[in-house]
Amino acid sequence: MLVHTINEVREQVKAWKKEGLSVGLVPTMGYLHEGHRSLIxxxxxxxxxxxxxxxxxxxxxxxxxxxxxxxxxxxxxxxLCSDAGASLVFNPAPDEMYFPDRCTTVNVEGLSKGLCGAKRPVHFGGVCLVVSKLLNIVTPDRAYFGEKDAQQLAIIKRMVRDLSMDVQIVGCPIVREADGLAKSSRNTYLSADERQAALVLSRSLNKAKAAMEDGMRNASEIYKVISDEIASEPLAKADYIEIVDSETLQPVETVEKDVLVAIAVFVGKTRLIDNFTYRV
Known part of the structure; x- marks a missing residue:
């Protein structure tokens, strides 16, 4: 079922819950791929x-x-949604989701300042606003997000905790192409040469992971492993390379607890992200 209004979603979800059925939510921005299918x-x-x-x-x-x-x-x-087993697809217009005179914001301080937040200052405020609205509209038992957007996942988990929202947030593993590139709707922007160059993201992270498994713990040394690999690809330019505490997202100097190793790289004009979590 495809619907476009908030009232349609609410009426259907109320009917399901009256039957005692549990409800899951998968928020997306569309142009779905196998990564989204795995969430669904x-x-x-x-x-x-x-x-x-x-x-x-x-x-x-x-x-x-x-x-x-x-x-x-x-x-x-x-x-794709129907084939993957979804019951309802909610495709609202912007004016269905936002009043023209809206004045409410939702921000998670601290976690949103570094990584992508440092480069895209309005981004996570917008994410928190739309996700909080979707959770209020759908009232799901569980909501599903990809671990490729690791900072987003951490921020949403904190928002849900801090606002006592009655929903379980479920993180799901990164889905990759056969050659290692993390699936992303923005991959469609890449030319053939850029698509090949984009493999430098997963390649640089794999080298860092191997070095850490061999005992490397100094964050600046891990940074250099990644930076050198990205620099070897002429079509790629690092936007950021970060080694941060996996819970607080604060930079670390030495890997002593679980860390998130996250990168954003411009391949041509397209900005791609990738990451892995190293568990000590």
């Missing part, structure tokens, strides 16, 4: 009904970012 299938396996939202959220894009160019294909998205 996980949700289907753990809930009686699953709602997938398909909404390119304007509030999480800053000036000169790719909101207008972000790929959209609701018919293809709906087919």
């Amino acid at each position: 299938e996980k949700a289907v396996s753990e809930n009686d009904r699953v709602v997938v939202s398909v909404f390119v959220n304007p509030t999480q894009f800053g000036p000169n970012e790719d909101y207008d160019d972000y790929p959209r294909d609701i018919e293809k998205d709906y087919d």
Whole structure:
């Protein structure tokens, strides 16, 4: 079922809950790929009904970012959702989600300052706003997010905890192409040469992971392993390379607890992200 209004979603979810059915939510910005399918299938396996939202959220894009160019294909998205077992696809227009005179914001301080937040200052405020709205609209038992957006996942978990929201946030592993590139809707922006160059993200992280497994613990040395590999690819330019505490997202000098190793890299004009968590 494809719906476009908040009232339609609420009426359907109320009917399900009246039957005693559990509800899962998979928030997306559309142009779905196998990574999204894995989230939907996980949700289907753990809930009686699953709602997938398909909404390119304007509030999480800053000036000169790719909101207008972000790929959209609701018919293809709906087919993937149906095939993966979703019960309802919610595809609202921006004016359905946001009042023109809205004045409420949702911000998670601290966790949103570094990594992608340092480069995209409005991004996570927009993410928190839309996710909080979707959680209020759908009232799911569980909501599913990909670990590729590791900072987003940490921020949403903290928001849900701090605001006492009655929902379980479930993180799901990164899904990759056969050659290692993390699946992303933005991969469609890459030319053939850029697509090959983009492999430097997973390659640099794999080298760092191998070095850490061999005993490397100094964050600056881990940084250099990644930086040198990215620098070896002419079409790639690092936006950031960070080794941070996996819970607080604060930079570490030495790996003594679980850490998130996260990178953002421009390949041509396309900004891609990737990461892994190293558990001590």
